[in-house]
Amino acid sequence: MAEQQAETVAEIDKIAASVSSLRQSFEAHRYICSDQIATAVFLAYQLRKPILIEGPPGVGKTELAKTAAEMFALPLIRLQCYEGLDESKAIYEWKYGKQLLYTQILKQALDEVLAGAQGFTASVQKLHAFGDIFFSEEFLEPRPLLKALKEEDGCVLLIDEIDKADHEFESLLLEILSDFQVSIPEIGTVKAVSEPPLVFLTSNNTREISDALKRRCLHLYIPFPEPDIEQRIIAARVPEIPPELQRQLVAFIQELRTLDLKKMPAISETIDWARTLVLLHAESLDPKLVSDTLNVILKFQEDIDSVASEVNALTAKIAK
Amino acid sequence: MDRTISNFIRALRNAEVRVSTAETLDAVSTVELVGYRDRAHLKRSLALVLPKTADEKETFDACFDQFFSFQDVRGETSQGDADGEAESDQQEGGEGEGSSAGGEQRPRQRGGKSKRKSKQNNLFQEEEEPDLGPGPITDPNSSLGKLLMANSRVELSMAMAAAGEATQVREIKIFTQKGLYARRIMDEMGLPDLNQEISDLRQAPTVPARRLGQQLRQRRDFLREQVRDYVEQQFLLNADVSGKRLREELLRKVKLSNVEHRNFRLIQEIVYKMAKKLSTLHSRRKKVFKRGQLNISRTLRKNMSYDGNIFDLYWKSVKIDRPKVFAICDVSGSVANYARFMLMFLYSLDEVMPKVRSFAFSSDLAEVTELFNRNKIEDAIAKTLHDYSGGSTDYGQALLDFKKLCMDDVDNRTTIIILGDARNNFGEAHADVLKELYDRSKRVIWLNPEARLAWNTGDSEMRKYGAYSHQVEECNSLMHLERVVSNLLRQAS
Numbered sequence: 054m055a056e057q058q059a060e061t062v063a064e065i066d067k068i069a070a071s072v073s074s075l076r077q078s079f080e081a082h083r084y085i086c087s088d089q090i091a092t093a094v095f096l097a098y099q100l101r102k103p104i105l106i107e108g109p110p111g112v113g114k115t116e117l118a119k120t121a122a123e124m125f126a127l128p129l130i131r132l133q134c135y136e137g138l139d140e141s142k143a144i145y146e147w148k149y150g151k152q153l154l155y156t157q158i159l160k161q162a163l164d165e166v167l168a169g170a171q172g173f174t175a176s177v178q179k180l181h182a183f184g185d186i187f188f189s190e191e192f193l194e195p196r197p198l199l200k201a202l203k204e205e206d207g208c209v210l211l212i213d214e215i216d217k218a219d220h221e222f223e224s225l226l227l228e229i230l231s232d233f234q235v236s237i238p239e240i241g242t243v244k245a246v247s248e249p250p251l252v253f254l255t256s257n258n259t260r261e262i263s264d265a266l267k268r269r270c271l272h273l274y275i276p277f278p279e280p281d282i283e284q285r286i287i288a289a290r291v292p293e294i295p296p297e298l299q300r301q302l303v304a305f306i307q308e309l310r311t312l313d314l315k316k317m318p319a320i321s322e323t324i325d326w327a328r329t330l331v332l333l334h335a336e337s338l339d340p341k342l343v344s345d346t347l348n349v350i351l352k353f354q355e356d357i358d359s360v361a362s363e364v365n366a367l368t369a370k371i372a373k
Numbered sequence: 374m375d376r377t378i379s380n381f382i383r384a385l386r387n388a389e390v391r392v393s394t395a396e397t398l399d400a401v402s403t404v405e406l407v408g409y410r411d412r413a414h415l416k417r418s419l420a421l422v423l424p425k426t427a428d429e430k431e432t433f434d435a436c437f438d439q440f441f442s443f444q445d446v447r448g449e450t451s452q453g454d455a456d457g458e459a460e461s462d463q464q465e466g467g468e469g470e471g472s473s474a475g476g477e478q479r480p481r482q483r484g485g486k487s488k489r490k491s492k493q494n495n496l497f498q499e500e501e502e503p504d505l506g507p508g509p510i511t512d513p514n515s516s517l518g519k520l521l522m523a524n525s526r527v528e529l530s531m532a533m534a535a536a537g538e539a540t541q542v543r544e545i546k547i548f549t550q551k552g553l554y555a556r557r558i559m560d561e562m563g564l565p566d567l568n569q570e571i572s573d574l575r576q577a578p579t580v581p582a583r584r585l586g587q588q589l590r591q592r593r594d595f596l597r598e599q600v601r602d603y604v605e606q607q608f609l610l611n612a613d614v615s616g617k618r619l620r621e622e623l624l625r626k627v628k629l630s631n632v633e634h635r636n637f638r639l640i641q642e643i644v645y646k647m648a649k650k651l652s653t654l655h656s657r658r659k660k661v662f663k664r665g666q667l668n669i670s671r672t673l674r675k676n677m678s679y680d681g682n683i684f685d686l687y688w689k690s691v692k693i694d695r696p697k698v699f700a701i702c703d704v705s706g707s708v709a710n711y712a713r714f715m716l717m718f719l720y721s722l723d724e725v726m727p728k729v730r731s732f733a734f735s736s737d738l739a740e741v742t743e744l745f746n747r748n749k750i751e752d753a754i755a756k757t758l759h760d761y762s763g764g765s766t767d768y769g770q771a772l773l774d775f776k777k778l779c780m781d782d783v784d785n786r787t788t789i790i791i792l793g794d795a796r797n798n799f800g801e802a803h804a805d806v807l808k809e810l811y812d813r814s815k816r817v818i819w820l821n822p823e824a825r826l827a828w829n830t831g832d833s834e835m836r837k838y839g840a841y842s843h844q845v846e847e848c849n850s851l852m853h854l855e856r857v858v859s860n861l862l863r864q865a866s
Binding site for chain 1: 391393395396399402403406413414417418420421422424425426427430669670671673674677689
């Protein structure tokens, strides 16, 4: 076990030794990333700091964490945030049913335990001697965050869409993010077993994340990709696409992003579109094809309407 | 601690990137990890540690480029040093040719250039050759003179930085101080002694001494240039924003009607910041609700002390209570100077608070919420002013319009803010409509840009309207506005 662990750690160390090796390793896992992203993972690993990833939806924030887990061959523990998420869902919960059941069963045993005790004080003292058995690890149900800390070989912890959770929840995270530990009043402080988890937090910026949280994290902003990176992403994800179509497709999407749209098409949309076009056996973009498949890349009728009128001009522009 | 990094962080803070002490420590350990060698790598790494929003990242980029290019000029990296020196040396040489009034004429050869570039920290020596010949040269007496003749670029810039530190050049606030600080630094470095020495040497009997005087003069001029650049950099890094902060502070207090046109952009920023601050401050309040889903675990847990008999219930749902605000803004001629700012504030408020509905009127009232949502701030304000500011003020009509438009939406959680001077051109006041609003809504707040003394004079209907407002405030500076809105949000939540 220990040997295996040492092996994994050495492996990870080797990958995370430099930015370029990280980037290559990411590419080998079909995640094409800029130097900035690779640097972020590099620093996160070297400095043992969580990364807070922000950026428009669909640029590969969650994917980065998933790929990192795959690349380091670590288990991925994911906590999806939503409004109303609290510590009983995120950190730990007591097994109430079990606790209740045990108290009912043990009622009978109580007489035996207390046998021989004279008076109330003596009985209570005798009970104290048994300690808080009902609030021990036996009755503790670990939730994602606690699970991540207990993972022996380390893990990748993904806290997804932190901006969807309540403001209070951020404060709950502070302890685990800065010290990799959780305090449970009844038990004490639980620390990361050996390797602290590699933590990724993602946010779509629907609200401002508090300074206290940001201060504890590296902050990575992933923008829409440059044309050449986007082309490489498409090539990695949809390898069967003809090169000419791939170029046109990326150029078209890049043009779209310069327009005033309600929701810009992100990388995930570009990939979907590439897959769609491959399915349709398209060789190159023509206005009719684009108009028919606009709903793959644009998610608002308003946007589709405004782009539909310009499809001709756009396709002519990218055909060059 | 690493001096360079702490100076850089200081510059960042000046550029309004908020960097905490913890982040400073992170930056230091980052630098330890990545080192100064690879500039791009350093920049990418620090960009992850220091700036924490997209805006801050932009500022960071600019700051980093400026700050670390400065290091090159100062000569702390050897590559930049060689190039920079060769260039400034050439320039200096050119000057020397033109202004060699008292000294000897020196034919200059361009051929020396490549040679000069190849040698670091030893450029002054090179100039000597075509001059008076490689003859002996006397040693300078003044400390600055020695430093200049020592040919050590690094020592010189260190001395300059030390003098800068001693004269507290970082405290520079406005650009007119640049000359002053440059002079102080030169003085600190020992310029008076050097000047004395130079003028003494000019009358010196021996050639080597005269040669020294000429050398020193050239180098003094060169140093002066360097110091000027240094101060300029310090000014850009440190003063630009302190000056801005000073201006912001003043602008908050000045009467809105007196704000000059060139400051509009700045005001806009302040207003936006203010609105944002206010709304984050107040949007966090929540009410625990007495209904919703049963929080089973919490209920069970709380009731364990009752032997598992459940009679103390806990509910899951909490409700975030955000104020619902209707803002009505008078945009007629009489308040034209204020209307722009009020609209600006409305617009900003609209961006940061989810439920603001805005209305504008002079004679007829119309809702501008949609207009605000669809346009950029300048366009939105210009359009509003263009579309609605034409008529003569008629508060009565505006209130009637408002009643028709959205009286049904006004409930006991609504706050209504009216921005206007209540000057009704002696028309029908229709205070009864306001009374109805007063009865239905949570609060009616009237913000009047006129000074209290002017209320109720002439055609002002402030007395009538004031009777049906929960709160009447004078509001003609950003400070007033901030206070009023903060109050409003506190009570609304």
